[in-house]
Amino acid sequence: MMNDLEREVRDTLLRHQDDAPGIDVSDARRGAGRARRRQLRNVVVGGIAGAAAVIMAIAGFGGLVRADRQPALLDPPTTPPMCMATSGPEDAVVRGWPDTTKNRAGVYSWGELRHSDGVNEGWMHNAYEPGSGDVEIIFEGDPGRLIPHSGQTAVTVAGCEGTYRSFNGEVMGRRGAWEQWMVDIQGTTVTISLTAGPEASETEVAEAHEIIGSIRAQPRDDTFGFRLLFTLTTGTWDSG
Amino acid sequence: MRTTVTADATLSGLEELYVQHAPAALRLAYFLTGDPEAARDLVQDAFVRMAGRFRHLRQPDAFDAYLRRTIVNLHATGLRRLRAERSSLAREAALSVPAAPNEDDHGERDEMWHAILSLPPRQRAAIVLRYYEDLSEWESAEVLRCSVGALNQLVVRAMANLRTRIGKET
Numbered sequence: 001m002m003n004d005l006e007r008e009v010r011d012t013l014l015r016h017q018d019d020a021p022g023i024d025v026s027d028a029r030r031g032a033g034r035a036r037r038r039q040l041r042n043v044v045v046g047g048i049a050g051a052a053a054v055i056m057a058i059a060g061f062g063g064l065v066r067a068d069r070q071p072a073l074l075d076p077p078t079t080p081p082m083c084m085a086t087s088g089p090e091d092a093v094v095r096g097w098p099d100t101t102k103n104r105a106g107v108y109s110w111g112e113l114r115h116s117d118g119v120n121e122g123w124m125h126n127a128y129e130p131g132s133g134d135v136e137i138i139f140e141g142d143p144g145r146l147i148p149h150s151g152q153t154a155v156t157v158a159g160c161e162g163t164y165r166s167f168n169g170e171v172m173g174r175r176g177a178w179e180q181w182m183v184d185i186q187g188t189t190v191t192i193s194l195t196a197g198p199e200a201s202e203t204e205v206a207e208a209h210e211i212i213g214s215i216r217a218q219p220r221d222d223t224f225g226f227r228l229l230f231t232l233t234t235g236t237w238d239s240g
Numbered sequence: 241m242r243t244t245v246t247a248d249a250t251l252s253g254l255e256e257l258y259v260q261h262a263p264a265a266l267r268l269a270y271f272l273t274g275d276p277e278a279a280r281d282l283v284q285d286a287f288v289r290m291a292g293r294f295r296h297l298r299q300p301d302a303f304d305a306y307l308r309r310t311i312v313n314l315h316a317t318g319l320r321r322l323r324a325e326r327s328s329l330a331r332e333a334a335l336s337v338p339a340a341p342n343e344d345d346h347g348e349r350d351e352m353w354h355a356i357l358s359l360p361p362r363q364r365a366a367i368v369l370r371y372y373e374d375l376s377e378w379e380s381a382e383v384l385r386c387s388v389g390a391l392n393q394l395v396v397r398a399m400a401n402l403r404t405r406i407g408k409e410t
């Protein structure tokens with residue numbers, strides 16, 4: 001049963017729903033065109049078998065890879081042995097995913113399938129000062145093994161071998177940088193995405209890399225069989 | 241294997257999905273942004289993001305749920321906030337012009353509309369999902385990628401803010 005205020009909120013929204021823009025076919029075509037350009041861009045960055053070297057030369061992919069990662073190209077796609085979570089107990093208190101308020105520095109966790117569609121996602125950004133709010137990190141988990149693409153960079157995430165790719169370009173309509181790590185942990189494909197808009201400083205991006213670098217996988221008796229722990233070194237992050 | 245979708249058949253499928261789902265998506269986006277053009281941009285960006293995951297949806301029938309979640313979370317990102325603030329300033333400048341008198345007194349009810357638009361993004365999203373989209377607590381929490389408890393906190397804070405702004409009790 002709604003109270004008067006709730007009813008007023010609903011009635012106000014209903015009254016204004018016709019103010020929303022209408023749809024026209026050009027919107028659909030424009031969106032599909034943008035999707036196609038984005039997909040082509042992803043193909044260039046990710047590389048495809050047999051054309052990876054040529055595509056990387058064209059896209060300058062080598063210049064996008066961080067020098068300290070000592071990149072090594074992968075062999076043609078094969079499924080490696082399953083990597084298991086091995087991180088032991090933590091000394092510090094482990095909190096869940098950062099909430100929508102200002103979260104203090106400390107150890108946080110992600111894991112345990114909570115969403116009905118089989119995809120677990122965690123999103124956070126550095127909204128509290130001195131953060132710009134222009135750096136976001138997304139954790140995603142898809143049940144199923146990861147088969148690495150050739151042409152991506154081999155990296156280690158949470159003690160498991162994974163892949164890395166990045167590009168500098170347009171991120172949601174604004175210039176920025178996009179990086180992605182994908183790793184198979186106990187049969188779950190974990191994807192960590194980092195986006196940094198033009199307002200983001202090098203210090204903020206470095207902090208985001210530290211967070212990702214701190215990820216470790218701890219065995220758990222739940223849907224995924226593990227959870228990821230990571231350390232926030234500042235109190236600038238929130239999930240809303 | 242995560243593959244990149246490039247087939248023309250998929251693009252036309254995306255166009256079809258856009259035509260089918262955009263009206264509801266545009267309404268949601270409009271309530272979140274308060275600006276028709278920002279709403280169009282938000283919905284387009286959401287579809288572009290969805291295109292890359294179209295083939296990997298665990299429940300293709302739940303496309304609207306995925307889309308709703310994408311729209312809400314894209315809106316909440318800091319990367320979009322600056323653009324929305326610019327639109328808001330322009331909108332507030334336009335709103336400062338007194339409206340013409342109307343036989344029906346909408347002044348008090350429009351006060352609620354402006355109050356809703358002034359809420360922080362996730363609080364606004366929470367009440368739109370609960371009171372307009374009529375989603376359950378659990379469904380709304382799924383969209384906002386938070387716990388039911390966190391969702392309820394967002395709603396409580398939103399209603400408290402609205403109550404303060406329009407000067408009402410309960």
